[in-house]
Structure formats: C-alpha cells, structure tokens
Amino acid sequence: MEAFLHQVLAGLATGGIYASVALALVMIYQATHHLNFAQGEMAMFSTYIAWSLISAGLPYWAAFALTVVFAFILGVVIERVVIRPVENAPVLAVVVVFIALLVILNSVTGWIYTYTIKTFPSPFPAQPLFGNKYVSSHELGAIGVTLAVLLLLYGFFRYTPLGLAMRAAAQNPDSSRLVGIRVGWMLALGWGLAAAIGSVAGMMVAPIVYLDPNMMGGILLYAFAAALVGGIDNPGGAVFGGFLVGVLENVLGAFVIGNELKLAVALVLIIGVLVVRPSGFFGKVYVTRV
Amino acid sequence: MKRMLVPAAALLCAALASPAAFAQKKYDPGATDTEIKVGNTNPYSGPASAYGTIGKTIGAYFKMINEQGGINGRKINYISYDDGYSPPKTVEMVRKLVEQDQVLLVFQPLGTPSNTAIHKYMNSKKVPQLFVATGATKWNDPKNHPWTMGWQPNYQTEARIYAQHILKTKPNAKIAVLYQNDDYGKDYLKGFKDGLGAKASLIVKEVSYEVTDPTVDSQIVQLQSSGADVFFNITTPKFAAQAIRKAYDTGWKPLHYVNNVSASVGSVLTPAGLEKSVGLITTQYGKDPTDPTWKDDPGMKKWAEFMKKYYPEGSLIDASNVYGYGVAQTLVQVLKQAGDNLTRENVMKQAASLKNFETDTGLPGIKLNTTADDYAPIESVQLSRFDGKTWVRFGEVMGK
Numbered sequence: 001m002e003a004f005l006h007q008v009l010a011g012l013a014t015g016g017i018y019a020s021v022a023l024a025l026v027m028i029y030q031a032t033h034h035l036n037f038a039q040g041e042m043a044m045f046s047t048y049i050a051w052s053l054i055s056a057g058l059p060y061w062a063a064f065a066l067t068v069v070f071a072f073i074l075g076v077v078i079e080r081v082v083i084r085p086v087e088n089a090p091v092l093a094v095v096v097v098f099i100a101l102l103v104i105l106n107s108v109t110g111w112i113y114t115y116t117i118k119t120f121p122s123p124f125p126a127q128p129l130f131g132n133k134y135v136s137s138h139e140l141g142a143i144g145v146t147l148a149v150l151l152l153l154y155g156f157f158r159y160t161p162l163g164l165a166m167r168a169a170a171q172n173p174d175s176s177r178l179v180g181i182r183v184g185w186m187l188a189l190g191w192g193l194a195a196a197i198g199s200v201a202g203m204m205v206a207p208i209v210y211l212d213p214n215m216m217g218g219i220l221l222y223a224f225a226a227a228l229v230g231g232i233d234n235p236g237g238a239v240f241g242g243f244l245v246g247v248l249e250n251v252l253g254a255f256v257i258g259n260e261l262k263l264a265v266a267l268v269l270i271i272g273v274l275v276v277r278p279s280g281f282f283g284k285v286y287v288t289r290v
Numbered sequence: 291m292k293r294m295l296v297p298a299a300a301l302l303c304a305a306l307a308s309p310a311a312f313a314q315k316k317y318d319p320g321a322t323d324t325e326i327k328v329g330n331t332n333p334y335s336g337p338a339s340a341y342g343t344i345g346k347t348i349g350a351y352f353k354m355i356n357e358q359g360g361i362n363g364r365k366i367n368y369i370s371y372d373d374g375y376s377p378p379k380t381v382e383m384v385r386k387l388v389e390q391d392q393v394l395l396v397f398q399p400l401g402t403p404s405n406t407a408i409h410k411y412m413n414s415k416k417v418p419q420l421f422v423a424t425g426a427t428k429w430n431d432p433k434n435h436p437w438t439m440g441w442q443p444n445y446q447t448e449a450r451i452y453a454q455h456i457l458k459t460k461p462n463a464k465i466a467v468l469y470q471n472d473d474y475g476k477d478y479l480k481g482f483k484d485g486l487g488a489k490a491s492l493i494v495k496e497v498s499y500e501v502t503d504p505t506v507d508s509q510i511v512q513l514q515s516s517g518a519d520v521f522f523n524i525t526t527p528k529f530a531a532q533a534i535r536k537a538y539d540t541g542w543k544p545l546h547y548v549n550n551v552s553a554s555v556g557s558v559l560t561p562a563g564l565e566k567s568v569g570l571i572t573t574q575y576g577k578d579p580t581d582p583t584w585k586d587d588p589g590m591k592k593w594a595e596f597m598k599k600y601y602p603e604g605s606l607i608d609a610s611n612v613y614g615y616g617v618a619q620t621l622v623q624v625l626k627q628a629g630d631n632l633t634r635e636n637v638m639k640q641a642a643s644l645k646n647f648e649t650d651t652g653l654p655g656i657k658l659n660t661t662a663d664d665y666a667p668i669e670s671v672q673l674s675r676f677d678g679k680t681w682v683r684f685g686e687v688m689g690k
Binding site: 111114115116117119133136213215219222250253254260262263 | 335336337338339340471497498499500501502503504505507508509511512515527528531532539540541557560561
C-alpha cells in the first residue's frame with residue numbers, strides 16, 4: 001500500500017511537469033490552431049538563457065523574469081520570421097517547419113552549451129516539506145506554479161478584451177478581421193505567450209530532470225498525450241490530463257505492464273483519445289456547417 | 291611491348307623467388323618507408339561531442355611521436371573524421387578511410403552503435419578495427435571477428451567484479467538492479483548475473499528504464515519498496531544523477547554500486563549532490579586527473595607535460611584526455627612491435643601479443659595482455675569508494 005501511494009505521489013510530481021508543458025501546447029493551439037512540435041525545444045533554449053543569467057550572477061527571480069520576457073520576444077520573432085511565410089501553406093509544410101525548428105534549436109543549444117548535463121537551481125527550499133520522503137519541495141512548488149499559470153491563463157482568455165480577441169482570431173480569422181482585430185498580430189502574440197509559458201515550464205522542469213539539450217524530448221510526448229486527453233483547447237483539461245498521465249504511467253508501469261511499456265501508455269492514450277473522443281475529456285466539440 | 295613484358299615478368303618472378311629481398315619490409319596499403327596511415331572517427335559534433343576530445347588527444351600524441359622521430363623511422367599520418375555519433379555517418383567515413391585514403395588500420399572509432407555499424411565491413415575487408423572506444427563485450431570475439439579489438443575493460447568484466455565484491459562482503463545481500471533497456475544495460479546485467487552464478491537469486495528486483503523516460507523516480511521507488519539493501523546502478527550520466535538523488539531523498543540507504551560509465555565527479559556526482567553520493571562504489575582502471583594521489587606520479591607528470599606542449603587547449607581535469615593518451619600509447623607499442631612488417635595481418639598479430647604492457651596513465655598493477663584467443667587488453671580494475679570529494683581506491687586490483 002505504501003509503495004502504491006509512493007508511486008501515485010511520484011506520478012503527480014512528474015504529472016506536474018507534463019501539465020506545465022501541455023499548457024504551453026494548449027496555448028499555441030488556442031492562438032493558432034497548430035500543434036507546435038518545437039515547443040519543448042523553445043522552452044529548453046529559454047531555460048539555458050536563464051541558466052546563463054544565473055551563472056552570470058543575477059538573482060533567481062530577476063533571471064526568471066528576464067527569461068520570460070526573452071522567451072516572449074523569441075516566440076514573436078519566430079512567428080514573424082519563420083511561420084508567417086508559410087501561413088497559407090498546407091499543414092504538412094507547417095509541420096516540416098516545426099520539426100526543422102526543433103532540430104535547429106536542439107543543435108544550436110548543444111553547440112553553444114555542450115551536451116553535458118547541468119544543474120539548474122530551484123527557488124524552493126532544498127528540504128522536503130514536513131519532512132516527507134515522497135515529494136520534494138521543488139516538485140510541490142512546480143505544481144503550484146503550474147496551477148497559478150493556469151489561473152492566469154483562464155482569467156486572460158475569459159475576461160480581458162485582448163484574450164477574447166486572440167480566441168476570436170484563432171477561431172474565425174475572417175470575421176475577426178471584419179470587426180477590426182489585427183489577426184496577424186494576434187497570432188504573433190499567441191506565439192509569444194506560448195513561448196513564455198514554455199519557458200516557465202522549462203525552468204520548473206530543469207531542476208528535476210537536469211538541464212541538457214535533450215531534456216524535453218520524452219516530456220513533450222507525454223505532454224501531447226496530456227493535452228489531448230484533457231482537450232487540446234482547454235487549459236484546465238490539459239493540466240488535469242498531465243496529472244492523469246503521470247499517475248497512470250507510474251501505476252501501470254510499476255504494477256501492471258512493466259517499465260518497458262511506460263511510453264506506450266502515452267501513445268495508446270493519444271491514439272485512444274483521437275479515435276474515441278477527439279475533443280478530449282473537457283474539450284469543446286466543434287460542429288461545422290458545410 | 292609484348293617483348294618488354296617477358297623480361298619484366300621474369301624479373302618479378304626472380305624477385306618473388308628470393309625471399310631475402312622482401313623479408314625485411316612488407317607493406318599493406320597505408321604503410322610505406324616513411325609513413326603509416328592511421329584512420330579514425332570521433333564525434334566532434336552532435337550529442338556525444340564531449341568525447342570528441344579523445345580524438346584530439348590522440349592526434350596530439352601522434353604529433354609528439356612524430357617529432358620524436360616517429361615509429362621505426364616512419365611518421366604517423368593520422369586522419370580523423372567527424373561522424374557526429376551517427377552510425378550511418380560512421381559507415382560513410384570509414385569507407386572513405388579504407389577505400390579512398392587507404393589507411394593501414396582504423397583506430398579507436400568511438401561509440402557502440404557506430405562500431406556495430408562497421409563491424410562486418412571491417413572484418414570482410416580485413417582491415418584492423420583496433421582498440422575501439424566502447425566497453426561492449428562483443429569486441430572480444432577473435433573467432434568470428436578477428437579484425438576487431440576493444441581496449442578498456444568491458445561491461446561484463448566490470449559487472450562480474452561488483453558481483454564478486456558483493457558475494458565476498460555481503461553474502462546475504464538483497465540486490466536491486468536498475469538498467470537501461472538496451473544493449474549496453476543488458477551487457478552489464480548479463481555480466482553481473484554471470485558473476486553471481488548460482489547466487490543470482492540474490493537479485494530481488496530488477497527494473498529497466500528507457501532513454502525517453504523524463505525521470506527514473508518511479509523505478510527507484512519500485513526498487514526501494516522491494517526491501518533491497520544493495521543497489522547496482524547501470525545508468526548513463528543523467529539518469530545516474532537522478533537515481534543517486536532520488537535514492538537519497540527517499541531515505542533508501544543501500545550499498546550502492548554505480549557503473550564506471552557514470553563515475554564522473556564533474557558530470558554525475560556534482561549534479562546529484564556530493565553529499566548524496568558519499569559511499570558510492572565504482573571501479574577504475576586509469577588514473578583520475580583530479581586525484582591528488584597522482585600529483586608526483588611520473589606517468590601523470592609526463593601526461594601533464596604532453597598536454598601543455600601538444601594539446602594546450604585541452605582540459606586538464608577531463609578524464610577523456612587521459613584515456614586518449616593511454617590508448618594512443620598502446621597503438622604506438624603495437625606498431626613498434628610490428629617493426630618493418632606493416633601488413634594488416636601483422637598489426638592484428640602484434641595487437642594480440644601484448645605482454646604485461648603498462649601505460650603511463652593506467653593504475654599501478656593494471657597490465658595489458660592479449661593473445662590470439664583473448665582480444666580484451668584491459669581486464670583488471672580496482673574498486674573505489676566516493677568519500678564526498680574524490681574516489682578513493684581500496685582493495686586489490688581485481689580481474690585477470
């Protein structure tokens with residue numbers, strides 16, 4: 001029983017990682033209706049920027065804030081320079097661009113920072129809370145940060161004119177243009193925001209898995225599963241999906257199917273959701289009149 | 291024209307008939323009176339580029355040998371290509387080395403997958419694939435692959451030594467094993483079980499992980515709840531650091547063996563936390579450049595001088611640079627032994643006749659021995675325990 005509880009708690013901790021990356025995926029989907037395969041690498045690259053700033057002597061929170069701003073600008077620039085030219089290209093072309101971005105960011109980071117793992121500091125205490133042996137303070141803190149980001153996003157999309165405009169631009173670009181929304185800039189903003197959320201996720205993930213150019217590779221797959229399970233257009237659903245995937249993966253891996261098939265759990269979830277309920281548990285079902 | 295050919299052929303026959311004229315010097319492609327061409331591939335770019343410094347150290351070592359007059363009067367022409375740790379690229383580069391550059395031998399190509407990719411090719415072409423930079427056990431297979439030879443202690447040898455140590459010091463151990471689910475992890479696991487022999491049932495739990503797993507936390511929890519008091523950790527650096535940290539954080543205090551692959555203080559124990567690494571056990575066969583024991587060691591002094599003069603941009607605390615020096619020294623010994631008979635066959639024959647050869651950088655008592663049936667040059671290691679600062683060797687040199 002204790003082993004089971006321990007696995008569930010460890011699963012919630014890794015689930016928090018998936019949830020934070022899944023949030024960034026949902027964000028970009030909300031804003032552009034694309035799934036960005038380079039999301040993980042963008043977050044990883046931003047985390048290296050944070051690492052450089054901290055190594056240069058900046059206090060943690062200053063580096064944190066600067067990195068979020070940097071990531072936002074990076075996202076906007078990528079949208080303007082790389083994505084804009086293929087705006088009207090077929091989906092496949094866009095996917096190829098995303099994969100190219102992934103490979104480029106990964107190699108450039110490796111080239112600049114080498115592939116040796118680095119430790120990344122945590123803003124939370126080193127001692128586990130209440131002396132428990134199951135979850136570290138950082139893992140709890142990271143879950144808290146993810147939930148905070150979720151609340152902010154919810155408020156932003158629901159109650160601010162800018163958030164509403166962004167949703168409109170993604171869902172119906174033509175009508176949005178007619179009511180005066182600058183659709184192009186909304187897309188760029190969406191990229192910026194997604195990159196900023198990704199950078200927060202990266203900085204929360206790095207102390208747990210260590211910082212290296214490939215740190216997001218496996219995580220991104222689990223995050224896709226999380227986002228799809230929860231509903232790719234629902235931030236709350238994505239976070240729930242993250243925790244669900246983390247716990248399922250651990251419990252099934254430890255007690256049912258064995259560790260070899262842990263990744264398969266994520267892939268089966270992706271396929272299962274797409275076949276049975278493409279909109280996920282909490283996603284909206286869109287009906288289009290033909 | 292035809293008339294000219296006859297005397298020429300006659301001359302050739304005469305020359306072939308008198309062995310004395312040829313006994314002294316015999317050459318295969320890549321060897322001449324003045325030069326020996328040695329080919330190499332290394333990951334100077336890509337995910338394993340941290341190891342690229344080995345290829346550079348080897349180049350610097352050969353430069354030093356050439357400046358000192360070469361080997362039996364011949365200069366080494368070292369041709370090293372980047373394969374980015376990508377097996378298809380290795381195949382391409384090695385074919386270039388063999389077919390276009392016409393090297394006498396390929397030395398120290400790095401990486402288990404890369405060497406696997408060229409294993410058949412080298413053996414069908416009968417070109418030496420000498421002292422490969424990987425610890426897989428399959429390189430010691432002179433019967434089926436007589437043109438391939440490893441250098442460092444292989445994974446099974448190392449794992450057997452941990453098993454021996456456990457049997458000797460903790461005969462009633464309950465052992466937990468974590469291994470990477472691929473050739474490398476299974477190679478170690480096999481050696482470990484072979485070493486335990488009839489006592490393999492001491493292993494109470496073995497779990498694997500995939501390189502795509504973000505963390506191995508779940509696996510550590512499984513191992514801990516098995517109640518094991520000995521932990522054999524077969525992981526690559528990132529996962530080793532995670533495992534050491536998680537084991538400590540959960541309050542599990544097993545006798546913890548970590549494979550030599552992840553014994554680096556800088557890139558594994560420091561990220562894991564030095565205080566969390568106290569008591570770890572591993573094996574060593576080379577002198578650690580950060581270990582103060584070797585401050586006045588003549589071998590390591592030679593190495594430091596070499597680094598200063600021939601590879602000044604190289605790091606003085608990177609064990610890879612010590613490794614490169616030791617392996618290059620071994621090749622020079624083989625080529626010296628080969629004398630003027632620089633055929634590929636004789637190179638392999640000499641590589642398989644090392645007798646108690648010691649490098650400047652190997653631990654005292656670690657001797658290189660090979661025979662026609664034993665293609666594993668280094669088969670002995672010494673156990674070391676981490677004291678919070680550095681690895682401290684203890685016990686005898688173990689193995690053959």
